[in-house]
Amino acid sequence: MKAATRGVVGGIAAAMMLGAGALVAGIVEDRFDHVEHAKLFPTCEGCHSGAAAGDFATTYPSAESCATCHDGTIEERVTWTPPTRPGGNNLRFTHPEHILEVAGEHGADSALACAACHIREGQPWMTVVRASGRRCLACHEIAGRHYDAPDLACATCHVPLAQATALPADRIREFETPTSHQAPGFGLDGHGKLAETADGGVAASCATCHAREFCTSCHVNAPETRAIQALGADPRSLVHEASLEEPPSHERADFLETHQRDLRADASACQTCHTQESCLACHVGQPKVARQLHAAGPGRGAGAGTVRRRPPSHALDFSRAHAEPARSAPGTCATCHLVTTCLDCHRPNPADGQSVTSAPTGSPGRGYHPPAFLTRHPAAAYAQETECADCHNPATFCQTCHAQAGLRAVGQLTAGFHDAKQFFLVGHGQAARQSLESCTSCHVESDCLNCHSAVAGRGFRPHGPGFDPDRLRRKNPNMCTACHGTAIPRN
């Protein structure tokens, strides 16, 4: 037997042990040249004697029987070794069962019975082909596309994937996608409805192509889902990859505000894709409602990876607009943010370049202050564009930096640094009351007490509108003693 013939004979075996992939492929020509041998073999049983009985050992001709002719004299010698075990497939099909049925129609003659499946109608004897899936569907009266067969019909020919232990993973990977899988909503609750049977089992159509591991790759609630548990376990099912689909509810404008309510009302939908850790991606601490979700663990899907999303209130540039709502309702902010998050922007970092923020974005030029703020901070600080002291301690920040730059009062009543106004010293009171915080970034109390102390100074009264001497004396007279000593006036 020619060496090439080995493959042809192997093809015969494959034809007889047809798997799901081949069924779909339609009629495939057998590469063993049966036609060449047509005049030699009047029946199939001559070579495939065990096929009808389901005896695999005698389903293929032995090497010796081929050598009867292919002995090197009569015909060229060939090497041939019959397969020792059936090829992998997921068929429930057996030849003995089918032979009986076919025999009833065509008679016991194997030439007719086998030809019913393995020779095209109207073709001459020995034009052998592999049996086709279409023929299976036709005989079993299953209309439509093979992969779109009704649920129960799958089990007519196929065993569940987990039982088809010999089916190679590559063949599983080649399974086609049924049309039902393309339907809108199938990836959400659609497939679940199809999968679960009334008796708590799983639909045969699912089990034919999938096993439990496939479902668990997504489903956090796999241990609690009866249909998934009804599936057999088979890691080969992971050759098919699934991805989580975001439900339309998550796209709702108010989803961030309402998702806790949804979870409280019906946790089952959330439990499918989310673990308790999903909540931690956004929420500080674990909200009580999160306990309705399952904790991550073995046998469960990793779950949807949640990412922080800006709530609608944070539209556009919320960083410029968050101050008022944050002051009014800090508890709302605390739902998602730690105070240390605030400090990323609200506490200066001396090693930050002017251009680079320490904010989470790490984006250059997008810190709390606008670009080049250092060069224009006097104007913003004078009129307190924002509350500087919330983030910048006047002593550790303003005074330290100004002092290092030489900008500190020298304690003398001179024209001083403010040289743009001839009589600034005389008229500084208005400026001081308008922006006392700016003054204190360079001046210390003793500078002012040179003139404003009633005891050691010149007695200029610094008190202005809103000054309530009685209240201040009552609350803390120590402040008064700085200027008045122990002789604090009564009003």
Next chain:
Amino acid sequence: MRRAALVLLLAAVPASLGAQGYRVRLDSRLQTLSFRGAEADSIPSTDVVTGPDGSLLSPDGHAVRCFGGWCYFWRAGDEMEAAPWVTSADFSVWGLGVDGLSVRGSAQAALDISGGAAFAGTEPPVQLLEGYLEYARGAVTARAGRQLVTGRLGFLGFDGARATLRAPSLGLEVGGYGGWSLARGTSVPWTSPAANPLGEYRPEDRLVAVGASAAWRSKWADLRAEYQREVDPDVDKLTAERVAMGAGIRPMARLSLSGGGEYNLAEGVWGSADASLRYSALQLEVAVGGKRYRPFFPLWTIWAAFSPVAYHSGWGSLQVAPHRLLRLRVRGERYAYEDAEAENPLSQVEDDGWRFSWGATVLPHADLSVDADYHAEKGPGASSRGWSASASWRPGERLSLTGYAANTLRPLEYRTDEAEAWWYGADATWEALPDLRLGVGVTRYDEDRGRPDAGAIDWSQTRLTFRVSWLLDSGADRWRLPPGAMPTTGGEQ
């Protein structure tokens, strides 16, 4: 190395607790910079020379102001260099064997490696911004350690304890805290030498702070009341006592009204207050508001007796995204001070001002953004106007490059100084690993003080920055470093 870092950070936690989860963000930054300050000087009036325009000058060309036989001026000081290096760690540890128990903190180590004078913010070298043990279970949250409370009364740090009780079904939350307070805006107490660079009067002992808050939340509205009090235990006198009320109302989707104000019980005066009405949509945000600002000074200083006056402002802002590739923004504000009752005809100063800014962000490509902004403000003491622009490009998933430039004109009212500053530079951020980010930047400042005399101090300089940010976690949550920087105006992730 990852384990070593964790071991260090968890050194204070008994090993037997066997933490189940942790998250640590290490961030290290270094900046090199130089600065040149001013130095007060004086000469006898007899040494003064007269300039071509008749002005009085020192012999070396500084404009002088003469007073009592002496003439005073400020000359340029020495150029100083600094290289502050700051490494911070934010950490959270949970799963300590007791459900609801966790440890959170944020610490910072700062060092000026230039060997020169310590740069502002680098003292003390190790600072604990926050560090507390938290128990949060059901309706109760309790904390002990260093922590910050925030709200309408600003940020207050303290070492002490805090408890919060909640009744979620009613939307109620009440809480109280007490401890030894920190100086506002920093992580050191007022008794720390770092908080007294000019040798002023400071309290002898740490102040004791107590406070309480009550809040009610519903779908439509938030209400919150706060009380805060600080006492100097050395003299057993009050140094601060304030209350505040705040409210947020959401009458319809996307529309919100928020506001509130504070009252200074110690001084008997109203403090700062604000109110704003905001409409926020995906492509549009419109807001109008008003604000009153009055500075707050504790009573251990004398400043409250100097009667600082408040200013009142009205503002409006509009942000709109007319196209997915374009965002526009504009904001304007006018403000005016209350009567200071200290006007002097010899030295008139402004008592009102305005601010205005507009800008645009263009996103011509998913990996490219261009920003441009203009601002102008004019008010008492100082004014400024200028523009800034930046372009950011993300050539790959992990690399972000930015170039930027800005110009500012900065006339001062009380100082002869018409400075114009140019600022330009570049920055690169590389996400070397999903949890590791490196950055480097260079910025050049060129300034012209706009003075005709020798007092035009040259402050121009080049600054370099280096950054490393590293996230460590136990894998029990999904936080990662933020995605590669695309500095859209949206900023946050």
